[in-house]
Amino acid sequence: MASSETALATGQRARGLAPFLRSQMRNIAPFLTLIFLSGFFAFASPSFATLDNLGNILTQVSVTGIIAVGLTFVILCAEIDLSIASIANVTGIAVAYFTLQESYVNIANIPLPGAVAIILSILLCALLGLVNALGLTVIGIPSFIMTLAMMQIAAGISALLVRGQIAYKVPSLITTLGSGSIGGIPWLVIIAALMLLGGHLVLTYTRFGRYVYMVGGNREAAEYSGLNVKLILGAVMVISAVCSGIGGMLGVAHFGSAQQNEFDTYLLDSIAAVVVGGTSLFGGRGGIGNTIVGLFVLGVLNNGLDHVNIDSFLKILIRGLILLAALVINVYAQRLREKAAD
Amino acid sequence: MPEVRSPILELQGITKSFGGVEALRGVDFALHPGEIHGLVGENGAGKSTLMKIIAGVHTEFSGRFLINGAERHFRSARDAHAAGIAMVHQELSVAPDLTVAENVFLGNQPTNALGLVQWRRMAREAGEQLARFGIDVDPMSRLGDLPIGLQQLIEIARVLFSGARMVILDEPTSALSPPEVERLFATLRRLREEGTSIVFISHFIEDILRVSDTVTVFRNGRKVAETASAATSKGALIEAMIGRGGEALEHSYTDDLMLPQPSDSSVVLKVDQLSLARSLKDISFEARAGEVLGIYGFMGCGQQELSRILFGKLKPDGGTLAVDGSLKTFASTAAARRAGVALVPESRRDMLFHKEPVYKNISISILDRISSLLLKPAQERDIAQRQVEQLQIRPPVVGLDLGMLSGGNQQKVALAKWLTYPPKLLVLCEPTRGMDVGAKNDVINIVRDLRAKGLAIIVLSTEPETVLSLADRILVLKRGALVREFKNEPVSKDRLLEAA
Numbered sequence: 001m002a003s004s005e006t007a008l009a010t011g012q013r014a015r016g017l018a019p020f021l022r023s024q025m026r027n028i029a030p031f032l033t034l035i036f037l038s039g040f041f042a043f044a045s046p047s048f049a050t051l052d053n054l055g056n057i058l059t060q061v062s063v064t065g066i067i068a069v070g071l072t073f074v075i076l077c078a079e080i081d082l083s084i085a086s087i088a089n090v091t092g093i094a095v096a097y098f099t100l101q102e103s104y105v106n107i108a109n110i111p112l113p114g115a116v117a118i119i120l121s122i123l124l125c126a127l128l129g130l131v132n133a134l135g136l137t138v139i140g141i142p143s144f145i146m147t148l149a150m151m152q153i154a155a156g157i158s159a160l161l162v163r164g165q166i167a168y169k170v171p172s173l174i175t176t177l178g179s180g181s182i183g184g185i186p187w188l189v190i191i192a193a194l195m196l197l198g199g200h201l202v203l204t205y206t207r208f209g210r211y212v213y214m215v216g217g218n219r220e221a222a223e224y225s226g227l228n229v230k231l232i233l234g235a236v237m238v239i240s241a242v243c244s245g246i247g248g249m250l251g252v253a254h255f256g257s258a259q260q261n262e263f264d265t266y267l268l269d270s271i272a273a274v275v276v277g278g279t280s281l282f283g284g285r286g287g288i289g290n291t292i293v294g295l296f297v298l299g300v301l302n303n304g305l306d307h308v309n310i311d312s313f314l315k316i317l318i319r320g321l322i323l324l325a326a327l328v329i330n331v332y333a334q335r336l337r338e339k340a341a342d
Numbered sequence: 343m344p345e346v347r348s349p350i351l352e353l354q355g356i357t358k359s360f361g362g363v364e365a366l367r368g369v370d371f372a373l374h375p376g377e378i379h380g381l382v383g384e385n386g387a388g389k390s391t392l393m394k395i396i397a398g399v400h401t402e403f404s405g406r407f408l409i410n411g412a413e414r415h416f417r418s419a420r421d422a423h424a425a426g427i428a429m430v431h432q433e434l435s436v437a438p439d440l441t442v443a444e445n446v447f448l449g450n451q452p453t454n455a456l457g458l459v460q461w462r463r464m465a466r467e468a469g470e471q472l473a474r475f476g477i478d479v480d481p482m483s484r485l486g487d488l489p490i491g492l493q494q495l496i497e498i499a500r501v502l503f504s505g506a507r508m509v510i511l512d513e514p515t516s517a518l519s520p521p522e523v524e525r526l527f528a529t530l531r532r533l534r535e536e537g538t539s540i541v542f543i544s545h546f547i548e549d550i551l552r553v554s555d556t557v558t559v560f561r562n563g564r565k566v567a568e569t570a571s572a573a574t575s576k577g578a579l580i581e582a583m584i585g586r587g588g589e590a591l592e593h594s595y596t597d598d599l600m601l602p603q604p605s606d607s608s609v610v611l612k613v614d615q616l617s618l619a620r621s622l623k624d625i626s627f628e629a630r631a632g633e634v635l636g637i638y639g640f641m642g643c644g645q646q647e648l649s650r651i652l653f654g655k656l657k658p659d660g661g662t663l664a665v666d667g668s669l670k671t672f673a674s675t676a677a678a679r680r681a682g683v684a685l686v687p688e689s690r691r692d693m694l695f696h697k698e699p700v701y702k703n704i705s706i707s708i709l710d711r712i713s714s715l716l717l718k719p720a721q722e723r724d725i726a727q728r729q730v731e732q733l734q735i736r737p738p739v740v741g742l743d744l745g746m747l748s749g750g751n752q753q754k755v756a757l758a759k760w761l762t763y764p765p766k767l768l769v770l771c772e773p774t775r776g777m778d779v780g781a782k783n784d785v786i787n788i789v790r791d792l793r794a795k796g797l798a799i800i801v802l803s804t805e806p807e808t809v810l811s812l813a814d815r816i817l818v819l820k821r822g823a824l825v826r827e828f829k830n831e832p833v834s835k836d837r838l839l840e841a842a
Binding site: 205206207209210211213214217218220221222223224225226227228229230231284285 | 653655675676678679692695698706713716717
């Protein structure tokens with residue numbers, strides 16, 4: 001015992017390498033999936049393992065990554081946010097709505113200075129997040145249902161703003177960040193990286209981050225410890241909405257247009273990235289590191305399937321099956337971890 | 343007493359142990375047709391273990407098990423049920439959102455040839471059967487809308503309609519109002535007339551004496567007495583339960599313990615006319631600095647609810663709380679914590695984070711004191727290390743996951759959470775439940791130290807020993823009302839039991 005105490009004190013279990021690895025399975029398994037997928041596509045297609053394509057993958061996962069930062073907070077608290085894609089969509093549309101469009105765009109919009117447009121759009125997504133937060137904490141609607149309603153509400157606002165039309169122009173700052181690049185690196189990738197880093201720092205080094213993990217780990221115990229659980233849950237819902245909003249604005253600039261239903265695939269992609277990365281849907285375990293691995297698994301999968309020569313209609317099915325396999329591996333890895341803890 | 347007939351159920355020399363500890367030692371037990379058999383004994387005396395053997399929950403034991411003279415060995419609760427034995431547990435297990443009729447026929451609704459439920463027939467039959475017990479309710483009303491007592495009667499009725507000839511009732515009266523108790527007793531007597539045998543477990547000895555024909559007393563896994571109810575008294579039963587002059591346990595609290603002169607230090611908590619639905623009625627008391635106030639009562643007497651109200655987890659329906667003289671209505675547990683109130687609930691599972699290291703468990707309630715934005719892990723570990731040493735938590739490793747500690751050490755961690763910045767008022771629920779003697783004494787010493795530091799401490803327990811070993815003043819809570827205060831006077835376990 002005495003010899004192992006220093007190791008124990010640093011939070012590791014010094015009972016040999018194998019038990020330690022087993023206890024880290026939650027983090028290792030998604031990583032192994034990533035390596036396996038990358039290896040497979042590199043072998044199957046010569047155009048996959050190139051620097052150019054790495055850049056493509058990074059750009060392709062950036063918007064999902066920005067949205068997934070906030071979602072990671074929510075899932076760590078053992079809640080869910082189904083309104084992320086709709087909120088991204090409505091925020092992207094709002095920022096275009098407040099920008100002067102070309103004359104051929106038939107939308108009765110309100111042109112404002114760029115900075116004001118951006119601030120108003122951020123306020124809009126924060127407000128929608130606040131509605132989610134109040135529904136969840138004050139009224140007591142389960143987050144699954146509350147955010148399902150918000151999904152419709154945000155989609156409804158989007159529909160009213162664009163009325164089936166397409167807007168193209170957004171403030172120049174957003175255009176730069178969404179589609180410009182610096183020194184060959186897209187701003188979008190840099191922003192995603194900074195937001196992921198920020199999320200990681202908040203979760204790991206701040207008091208609020210600790211509270212998020214503790215509320216997710218055992219909500220009852222958090223309450224008996226005198227934490228304001230409702231405040232923390234409310235805060236993660238607002239964070240999630242604001243991250244989605246930022247993702248939505250940059251996404252609109254990246255795609256070059258703002259229209260209804262533009263972000264529909266981002267809901268499942270974001271949830272998949274967080275969960276495939278190994279963050280537990282039951283809360284308290286995982287983090288931004290896991291989300292990053294999950295994003296890469298998803299990015300490599302989406303991108304790699306385009307590099308190999310298979311029926312494009314089959315790709316969707318294959319994608320689903322591989323995601324399922326990754327989740328199954330995670331569940332088994334988690335069981336191994338729990339055995340290691342016994 | 344029923345006329346002498348051969349017993350319907352007979353147990354001979356039952357011994358049952360859990361991991362080397364004997365819960366029952368050579369117990370004989372017999373139940374006759376048409377008999378109400380009362381069972382008394384302290385928590386852990388072996389009553390529930392015996393009943394769970396009878397109900398087929400525990401299937402591994404030694405001894406003989408006879409029904410109508412034939413030896414049986416149940417493999418499951420289903421076997422026991424098939425043999426006509428049913429148990430009604432202390433916690434209601436009804437489906438409040440279903441109708442009365444659905445609850446009565448839960449699991450065996452009458453169906454037609456197509457497998458569809460025959461609602462009209464079900465309602466009619468449920469109504470008829472309930473009427474036999476003097477229960478007059480609309481069978482199609484929602485069960486959850488009825489008073490708890492009626493729900494309990496309907497649950498018992500359901501068990502009986504399922505064909506049970508032997509029914510075990512575990513603490514059936516703890517949640518009932520006096521008229522509801524009367525109704526239950528009338529029902530039990532009618533069942534006895536019809537030949538059903540009933541085992542009635544209760545802490546309320548008056549109830550046992552009123553309704554049962556025979557009483558059996560358990561102590562430390564043995565049957566220590568069996569008498570006709572008419573031939574005994576409350577005092578005699580309490581004496582048999584706790585064993586005056588019997589085997590010397592760790593402590594025998596049968597002797598009078600002198601409570602000290604009440605303290606006249608400042609009032610930290612003043613509770614006035616607190617009430618909560620069916621759980622608490624007009625509760626008023628004060629807790630003072632440097633004093634341990636014990637609140638004793640049986641399971642379900644309202645202790646849990648009271649402790650939750652003090653910590654802002656439950657909102658009372660009426661009454662006021664004042665901490666240090668200022669009125670408080672806690673909107674959250676965070677507000678209670680800021681006002682200087684701390685709670686250690688009876689269940690460690692509710693209080694601790696099993697997959698997190700010890701130091702995070704200790705620091706969680708004081709994080710806002712040591713860090714405004716960024717965490718200071720080194721300081722957290724230092725604080726935790728000091729607490730671990732002070733409370734002698736084993737192993738003394740703050741980085742270890744909490745789940746790897748023993749129960750007693752986990753309980754100390756639950757206390758340690760509140761000790762770095764001591765609260766004004768510390769509320770402890772069952773602080774020594776399930777602990778070994780050593781750990782128990784450690785906790786007792788910690789509480790005494792805190793009292794010496796001037797904290798107001800409230801100890802709520804269903805175990806008389808816990809209250810007696812800690813409290814300077816004792817309140818007795820009975821069915822949601824304070825019925826007796828012991829202060830500056832001799833008190834003993836049997837006096838406490840007598841008052842409850």
